[in-house]
């Protein structure tokens with residue numbers, strides 16, 4: 001047996017050595033699914049499978065690169081290089097470059113990123129004279145995206161009265177028209193958006209049997225990581241390609257399905273057995289990533305989901321430290337707590353910045369964390385914000401380059417036709433767009449043929465437009481004999497971009513210059529990297545494709561020793577020794593938008609499971625009593641997910657602030673209320689899972705006595721039930737466990753616990769600051 005296979009346990013070896021046929025590995029977090037895929041590829045190659053015949057689809061390009069690197073270390077660089085590996089989008093973009101002409105696309109088609117799509121949609125809304133407050137471009141974009149991912153074409157849309165009625169009911173009766181215009185405009189511009197890369201691949205494989213046969217024959221072995229998050233469009237592609245040889249291996253974890261909101265379909269994993277014959281199913285149960293405390297805590301949370309496959313996850317790792325739960329007053333305090341904990345922990349445990357990650361539910365939460373880290377001089381990096389390639393100055397340069405390759409690219413043209421300024425105003429551009437629509441040709445062609453067409457533009461402006469076209473065409477000539485780096489350098493000079501950013505001399509201007517320099521360096525690296533690769537297709541085209549599909553995770557720039565800040569969604573598949581999950585508050589996590597149905601809430605819970613299982617050694621959970629959201633200070637209440645963790649795995653830290661504001665200790669802050677009348681009230685009733693709603697006692701919330709008027713806002717924001725009158729013998733109602741009798745009370749302050757015997761016989765010890773109890 002090959003040496004490397006000794007790095008797998010027996011359960012992992014089984015799927016690794018199962019060479020042929022359809023197979024699925026379903027296993028919990030950290031159990032080695034990704035590792036199995038990696039080793040399996042190496043094993044296939046050792047069994048004589050040509051790397052050219054292997055296709056591996058990963059969640060990020062970074063994951064693909066890392067996997068390839070590991071395989072290269074086992075089988076050698078030159079072999080690994082020929083593997084087809086990457087995200088669905090990047091792999092199928094490459095195939096569409098080769099085959100796209102069948103669908104009427106040029107091989108140098110542009111990939112529109114979200115920003116381009118948004119601009120085009122906004123422009124269409126304006127051209128159709130629609131109200132942009134009703135037709136919000138972001139919502140429109142996500143509608144269009146969901147149509148495409150469900151393979152609903154424009155034609156299918158107009159054949160589907162239900163869809164049309166739904167949009168009409170949402171006050172957007174012209175939705176279909178926008179969709180139609182959007183699709184036509186993209187096509188005319190020789191552009192595909194992200195969803196098109198999947199939609200058009202499906203179209204290609206369905207309409208052209210010879211193309212399907214070609215790629216079925218090429219991809220004899222297909223492997224998919226994170227299968228639980230494939231959407232319908234991706235699912236169909238995999239099924240079509242695997243249909244002939246049926247050598248398909250998918251790995252995933254239903255408990256980590258977190259992209260339903262973007263159309264991912266958990267039933268893909270559940271139905272795999274139905275789709276193929278003789279599916280071999282494998283389970284992995286041993287977690288290698290995390291301590292016992294973390295694994296058990298995560299298990300106890302995901303256990304609360306009803307819709308799941310039964311799985312066992314255990315670990316032989318150390319018990320480890322308990323999960324630290326900390327309550328802070330504000331998000332500023334939360335940031336400071338994170339920063340000082342990292343600072344001290346680095347000192348005490350000889351850790352590095354890169355050993356820490358801070359995960360949050362929404363991007364907006366990063367600001368307070370960033371501020372605090374900066375004050376402590378702790379280097380950090382935010383992943384998933386505006387990517388480098390989406391910065392204005394970078395997009396300007398890239399738009400010129402895109403236009404050189406594909407002059408029909410409308411969004412690129414609109415961006416740079418008057419930047420730097422050359423006296424071509426918005427009115428002129430509007431007229432050009434109208435003409436382009438009327439003659440059904442790209443704007444670039446309108447300009448080229450402006451003298452023969454009927455366009456109202458004066459001769460001075462015409463000359464400026466012609467100069468612009470001449471400049472772009474001169475770049476196109478240069479592109480045939482210079483490399484991408486030489487061309488880009490020439491472009492930033494000749495267009496005046498460099499001068500434009502240089503001239504203001506402000507720090508922002510200088511930063512922009514540096515970014516452009518960085519971009520040019522990147523292109524240079526790329527060109528040099530290309531020299532080593534045997535098939536050098538147009539370097540510029542390939543560079544632009546990489547850039548369009550780069551996620552922020554992919555750009556490994558700068559010092560790698562930094563604290564990682566990212567949303568939980570982005571952290572999928574990753575691992576860090578120490579993980580902070582911040583903003584553990586109701587309406588934030590679980591998100592306010594996801595509490596209408598059980599399935600939405602279960603998706604949030606899976607998201608929490610993903611977050612917790614990123615941690616190897618130590619997890620921290622923090623929540624605040626009040627938080628700025630949408631510009632207002634909002635009372636916060638601890639997330640139900642904290643309460644859902646089995647208390648044995650928690651280490652609740654009672655911070656000093658709490659002592660200070662604990663009304664049990666200092667009733668005077670309540671003004672004229674006698675201490676024994678003081679009750680801690682939940683500020684508002686909690687939205688409950690629909691299914692549970694009926695069985696809930698009507699009056700679940702405990703209202704504060706009417707005359708209770710806290711003088712300090714903070715006291716009123718306390719989210720914990722903390723009833724001073726709770727005594728042994730009380731009958732209480734618990735949100736989830738039902739009715740029970742208080743048997744014992746112990747601890748003090750934030751650690752006050754009650755032992756309760758519930759009607760079903762369970763005896764539970766609950767921490768009163770989290771338990772949602774009501775005295776009956």
Ligand code: ATP
Pocket residue numbers: 007008009012027028029030031032033034035036253256287288289572573574575613
């Ligand atoms: P996730 O569900 O989060 O994607 P996963 O199932 O893909 O997790 P991996 O990332 O493959 O799990 O593995 C988790 C960690 O455990 C990695 O650091 C991996 O190197 C390590 N690991 C997996 N299997 C073994 C093993 N047999 N021996 C030692 N380490 C292992």
Ligand code: MG
Pocket residue numbers: 033034035573
């Ligand atoms: Mg994985």
